[in-house]
Amino acid sequence: MTPATTTPTPTTPRGRRLPLSGVLRLGRPADIWFKPALSVVASVAPPNLTLLALGRLDLALYTMAGSLCALYAHNRPYAARARVLAWVVLGMVGGLAVSLVTASLTGSAVVLVTVGALLAALQKALCDATRIGPPGNVVLTFITSASLFAPQTLGQVPGHLALALAAGGWAWLVGMAPGLLRPHGPERRATAGALNAAAACADTRGTGEGHSGSRAMAAAAVQAAWQSLLAARGSRTRRALERLVVRAEVALAAPADTDPEQLRTWARELTGTRPVPVVHDPVATDELLGVDAELAVPPRPLWQRLGPLTPIAVRTALGCALAGYASLALGVGRPYWALVTAASLYQANLVLTWSRGVQRVVGNLLGVLLFAAVAPLAHLGQTALVLCCLAFNFGAEALIGRNYWLGTVCVTPMALLITEFTGFQEPGRLITERAVDTVVGALVGLVAAVAVTNRRAGDRVEHALAAVERSREHTARLLAESAPAPMALQAARRSLAAALADLRATVDAASGEWWQRALPQERVVRAEQAGHRTLAATVRHDGPRRSARTEDVRP
Secondary structure, eight states: OOOOOOOOOOOOOSSOOOOOTTTTOOOOOOTTTHHHHHHHHHHHHHHHHHHHHHTOGGGHHHHHHHHGGGGSOTTSOHHHHHHHHHHHHHHHHHHHHHHHHHHHHOOOHHHHHHHHHHHHHHHHHHHHHTTOOTTTTHHHHHHHHHHHTSOOOGGGHHHHHHHHHHHHHHHHHHHHGGGGTOTTHHHHHHHHHHHHHHHHHHHTTTOSTTHHHHHHHHHHHHHHHHHHHHTSOOOHHHHHHHHHHHHHHHHHHOGGGOOHHHHHHHHHHTSTTOOOOOOOOHHHHHHHHHHHHHHTSOOOOHHHHHGGGHHHHHHHHHHHHHHHHHHHHTTOSOTHHHHHHHHHHOOSSHHHHHHHHHHHHHHHHHHHHHHHHHHHHHTTOHHHHHHHHHHHHHHHHHHTTTOHHHHHHHHHHHHHHHGGGGSOOOHHHHHHHHHHHHHHHHHHHHHHHHHSOOTTHHHHHHHHHHHHHHHHHHHHHHHHSSSOOHHHHHHHHHHHHHHHHHHHHHHHHHTTOSSSOOOOHHHHHHHHHHHHHHHHHHHHHTOHHHHHHHHHTOO
16 A cells, blocks of 8 residues: 655635635534434423423423433443533533522622623533533533523522432433443444545545545544544444544545445444444554553543633633623623623634624524514413423424524524523513624624634644654654663653643644644644554564453454
8 A cells, every 4th residue: 555645734824714605504414413302302301391290390490401411422432421421410510509509699690690601611611621522511501601590599509409410310311321222323423424534535536626625524534433432442343443443544544545435335334233344454453552552541631631721711701701791781681691692602713603603693583583483382381382492402403413503593492482481471572682692792702702812722733743753753763673671662652652642632622723824634643643553563562462462352
């Protein structure tokens, strides 16, 4: 197989135009769009219908806090999903506790907005540092911000938290239930996505106008597949899937020498419950040994991962606080809507933040029109109100994968209907306040995004790449010696594995920061491949006993 040629790393100008074309374009629905949609309905319906039967629909805000945790971790392997969902539920209940205690101690709207902004910043930083995935911090911020403005006494707080915790436990069960039928479903889907993306890259044969875009998409799909597999429990199935991901990496490195139809055939065989294709490849064997060595290095502590995210946290706190204060100055009764709008905007760079702002405004304004059309039906009774909310829950998760604005068209009326669980309100006032808060939150949030930047993110990636290259070269020199010192070789292996882990974390934190040159994504992929193979050589140098133990776990 011929080695991949070096592709020049493109650079982008320091100033970027804020696009309008394509921002509202609809994409293809996600492969499993129906799973989060059905999960949230299955999680929300029993608590809400129970409260309806008991005549206590006014408590639905607290059960919704736990129920909406079912939106998370659908792309995680089930062992990892169990841990992630548990932490999400605890994080949701913890944020809710802070909000309810604050609401019971003060009625100052300024203080409430300030606390909401600080909570939003903390939630954003933690969700990004842990790479929790969609829907990120937005759902957490929506619940905690709304709870700040719910009438509350200290004596009521324990009971309300118990409701949220009970609903969160039910959401955990709903999220884990599909694992009974397809215990390796998430890993199989991620691997199939990497194979299909690599096949699309191979179709270009390494040339043509579409090669750069398809290569970038394939690199992202391969990285997503590795993240899924590295979070899964060790098993024969995982090892077989890892070999397929390595084949996708090989195709990415040399598309002209790859059979794309073979990759697609493997991807099709991963659907359903058919056996995972078994691929024996010396290249895959080498790299998987390197992956094993990298996995042996413990992850960086959370506080170290939070450091590079400080600008994003400051941006979120400032934007949310200013949006809430501006809403208060305009006399809007629910300033948390502006706060949540600002919190929902912040992405990795200004261009993406701008796009999200446009999508949010368009979706919310269309959503309030949809609420105006549905309000007469929802006001027929509390049963109709609950059923309408469930329908919008399903619609939001079914459509948001096509484009954020389309899902927001359903999220907006759902949020407005939730405010009526304590009693029906005049639709015109709700529509006006929501529209004003949307525009205020978006404008103020964008101003904060421009004001607070993270200009050193690209430098951190360059430093991490240089560290990997230095460590790999040092390890390779040791391997080239006739009899390298065992301790020196083990230290070099640990250093290289730690550098690879740091590179991956740094790239995740820096991806897309707006005021910098483009990140060298292809160079990162090549550095990881070379690093894994160098690690494999150090593992093989330990002798046949370790190699034999490794072979025992393969299918």
